[in-house]
Amino acid sequence: xxxxxxxxxxxxxxxxxxxxxxxxxxxxxxxxxxxxxxxxxxxxxxxxxxxxxxxxxxxxxxxxxxxxxxxxxxxxxxxxxxxxxxxxxxxxxxxxxxxxxxxxxxxxxxxxxxxxxxxxxxxxxxxxxxxxxxxxxxxxxxxxxxxxxxxxxxxxxxxxxxxxxxxxxxxxxxxxxxxxxxxxxxxxxxxxxxxxxxxxxxxxxxxxxxxxxxxxxxxxxxxxxxxxxxxxxxxxxxxxxxxxxxxxxxxxxxxxxxxxxxxxxxxxxxxxxxxxxxxxxxxxxxxxxxx
Amino acid sequence: xxxxxxxxxxxxxxxxxxxxxxxxxxxxxxxxxxxxxxxxxxxxxxxxxxxxxxxxxxxxxxxxxxxxxxxxxxxxxxxxxxxxxxxxxxxxxxxxxxxxxxxxxxxxxxxxxxxxxxxxxxxxxxxxxxxxxxxxxxxxxxxxxxxxxxxxxxxxxxxxxxxxxxxxxxxxxxxxxxxxxxxxxxxxxxxxxxxxxxxxxxxxxxxxxxxxxxxxxxxxxxxxxxxxxxxxxxxxxxxxxxxxxxxxxxxxxxxxxxxxxxxxxxxxxxx
Numbered sequence: 011x012x013x014x015x016x017x018x019x020x021x022x023x024x025x026x027x028x029x030x031x032x033x034x035x036x037x038x039x040x041x042x043x044x045x046x047x048x049x050x051x052x053x054x055x056x057x058x059x060x061x062x063x064x065x066x067x068x069x070x071x072x073x074x075x076x077x078x079x080x081x082x083x084x085x086x087x088x089x090x091x092x093x094x095x096x097x098x099x100x101x102x103x104x105x106x107x108x109x110x111x112x113x114x115x116x117x118x119x120x121x122x123x124x125x126x127x128x129x130x131x132x133x134x135x136x137x138x139x140x141x142x143x144x145x146x147x148x149x150x151x152x153x154x155x156x157x158x159x160x161x162x163x164x165x166x167x168x169x170x171x172x173x174x175x176x177x178x179x180x181x182x183x184x185x186x187x188x189x190x191x192x193x194x195x196x197x198x199x200x201x202x203x204x205x206x207x208x209x210x211x212x213x214x215x216x217x218x219x220x221x222x223x224x225x226x227x228x229x230x231x232x233x234x235x236x237x238x239x240x241x242x243x244x245x246x247x248x249x250x251x252x253x254x255x256x257x258x259x260x261x262x263x264x265x266x267x268x269x270x271x272x273x274x275x276x277x278x279x280x281x282x283x284x285x286x287x288x289x290x291x292x293x294x295x296x297x298x299x300x301x
Numbered sequence: 302x303x304x305x306x307x308x309x310x311x312x313x314x315x316x317x318x319x320x321x322x323x324x325x326x327x328x329x330x331x332x333x334x335x336x337x338x339x340x341x342x343x344x345x346x347x348x349x350x351x352x353x354x355x356x357x358x359x360x361x362x363x364x365x366x367x368x369x370x371x372x373x374x375x376x377x378x379x380x381x382x383x384x385x386x387x388x389x390x391x392x393x394x395x396x397x398x399x400x401x402x403x404x405x406x407x408x409x410x411x412x413x414x415x416x417x418x419x420x421x422x423x424x425x426x427x428x429x430x431x432x433x434x435x436x437x438x439x440x441x442x443x444x445x446x447x448x449x450x451x452x453x454x455x456x457x458x459x460x461x462x463x464x465x466x467x468x469x470x471x472x473x474x475x476x477x478x479x480x481x482x483x484x485x486x487x488x489x490x491x492x493x494x495x496x497x498x499x500x501x502x503x504x505x506x507x508x509x510x511x512x513x514x515x516x517x518x519x520x521x522x523x524x525x526x527x528x529x530x531x532x533x534x535x536x537x538x539x540x541x542x543x544x545x546x547x548x549x550x551x552x553x554x555x556x557x558x559x560x561x562x563x564x565x566x567x568x569x570x571x572x
Contacts, residue, residue: 126521
C-alpha cells in the first residue's frame with residue numbers, strides 16, 4: 011500500500027506535467043480547430059464560436075495551403091531518399107574493415123547533427139550565395155554555371171534539401187552503424203566462400219539484415235522532414251514566390267502572425283493526419299516486404 | 302583489396318570535408334575584416350585575421366545577454382528534465398503500481414504526435430497562466446518528455462531487484478533508496494539525458510520564437526535569426542554570431558559524445 015503511494019509519488023510529477031502541457035493541448039488543438047478562434051477571441055473569449063468543419067473546408071480552398079503542402083511533399087520526397095542514401099553510404103564506408111580513423115570520422119560526421127539549426131542555416135545562406143558563395147565557386151570549378159540557389163523558385167527547395175542532408179545524415183548513420191553490428195559476421199563469410207562479390211553481399215546479406223533498421227530510420231526521417239520550419243524562416247522567409255512555404259511555416263504565419271489560431275490548429279491537425287497515415291502505410295508495406 | 306582500401310578512405314575523407322567545410326568556413330570568415338568575404342573568388346582564409354567581429358558583436362548588440370539567457374534556460378531545462386524524467390522512468394521500470402503498463406503504452410503512442418500540434422493551445426495555456434514572455438513559459442514544455450522517461454526506463458530495467466529489496470528489508474524508505482542506490486546506478490544515463498536536454502533546449506527555435514516577445518529575453522537562436530535579417534550584408538559579423546551560438550554545443554558534444562551516441566542508439570534501435 012505504502013509502496014504504491016511511493017510509486018505514484020515518483021511518476022505523478024512527470025505525468026501531471028505531460029498531461030497539462032502536452033496531452034491537454036493536443037486535445038485542445040482538435041477542439042480549437044473547430045472554432046473561429048482569432049484575435050477577437052484572444053481579447054475576449056466571448057467572441058469564440060464553433061464553426062464545425064469550416065476551417066478545414068476553408069483550408070481546402072486556400073491556394074497557399076496547397077502550395078505549402080506541395081512544397082513540403084517535394085521536400086520530403088527529395089530529402090528522405092537522399093538523406094538515407096547518404097547516411098547508408100557513410101555508415102557502410104565507416105563500417106568497412108579497410109577504413110582508418112573511424113572514431114574521429116564518426117565524430118566529424120556527427121558534428122552537424124548537434125549544431126543549432128538557426129546558426130547553420132545562417133551559414134548555408136551565405137554558402138549558397140549566387141555570386142560569392144562557396145557552393146557555386148566549387149560548381150564553377152567543374153564547369154557548372156552559377157545557380158541562384160535561394161533566389162530561383164526551382165532551386166530553393168533543392169538548396170534547402172542539400173542543407174538538410176548535410177545537417178542530418180550523421181544521425182541516421184549512427185543508427186545504421188548500430189544495425190550493421192547486429193548482422194552476424196558468419197553470413198558475410200559464408201557468402202564470400204560461395205564466391206559472392208562485394209556488391210552481391212551488400213544486396214543479399216547487408217541490406218536485408220538492415221531492413222528493420224532502415225524502416226525505423228525512414229519513419230524518423232520522414233517525420234523530421236515534415237517538420238520543416240526554421241530553414242525557410244531563416245534562409246528564404248518562405249520565398250522566392252512562396253516556393254519554400256512549408257506546412258509548418260504556413261501554420262506559424264496563420265497562428266502567430268495573423269492570429270487565426272483556430273484555422274492554424276486545423277493546419278496542425280492536417281499535418282498530423284498526413285504524417286500518421288504515411289507512417290502506417292510504411293509499416294504496412296514493410297510488413298509485406300519483410301515476410 | 303589494396304585499391305579498395307584507398308578508395309574507401311578517400312571517400313571517407315570526402316564526406317568528412319563535406320561535413321566540416323561549412324563549419325570551418327564559418328570560423329574562417331568570422332575572423333575576416335568587414336566585406337572581405339563578399340568577393341570573388343571567395344577567400345578561404347582571412348588576409349589579416351582579427352577578433353574585431355566578435356568585439357563588434359558584443360559591443361553593438363545584446364549578444365552577451367542572449368548568451369546568458371540561453372545558458373540559464375538550457376541549464377534549467379536540463380535540471381527539470383533530469384528531475385522529472387528520471388523519477389518517472391525509474392518508477393515505470395522498477396516500482397509496481399496499478400495501471401503502470403497501460404499508462405506506459407499510452408505514453409509511447411504519444412511519440413507519434415508531432416510537438417507542433419500542441420503548440421497553439423500551449424500558448425493559450427501559458428497566456429492564461431500569465432507566463433507568456435517569461436522564462437517559465439519557455440521552460441514549460443521541457444519539464445517532462447516521453448522520450449526522456451523511455452530512455453531512463455530502458456536503462457533502469459537493468460537494476461537488479463534484489464538490490465532494492467535488500468535495502469527495503471534494511472528499512473530504507475523509497476526516497477532513500479532512490480537517492481542512495483538508484484541515482485548512482487543511473488549515472489551514465491543521467492549524463493545522456495542531460496546532454497540531450499541541454500542541446501535540445503539550446504537549439505530550440507519555434508517555441509521560444511512564439512512565447513517570447515521582449516528582445517532582452519530572447520534566446521541566442523531567435524536573436525541570431527533576427528540579427529541576420531537586419532544585417533544581411535554583414536557576413537563576417539553573422540559568422541561571428543554563429544560561432545558564438547555553436548561553440549558551447551559543439552564543445553559539450555565533444556566532451557560527452559560517448560553518452561550522447563549511446564543514448565541515440567538506446568532510444569532508436571531497441572524500441
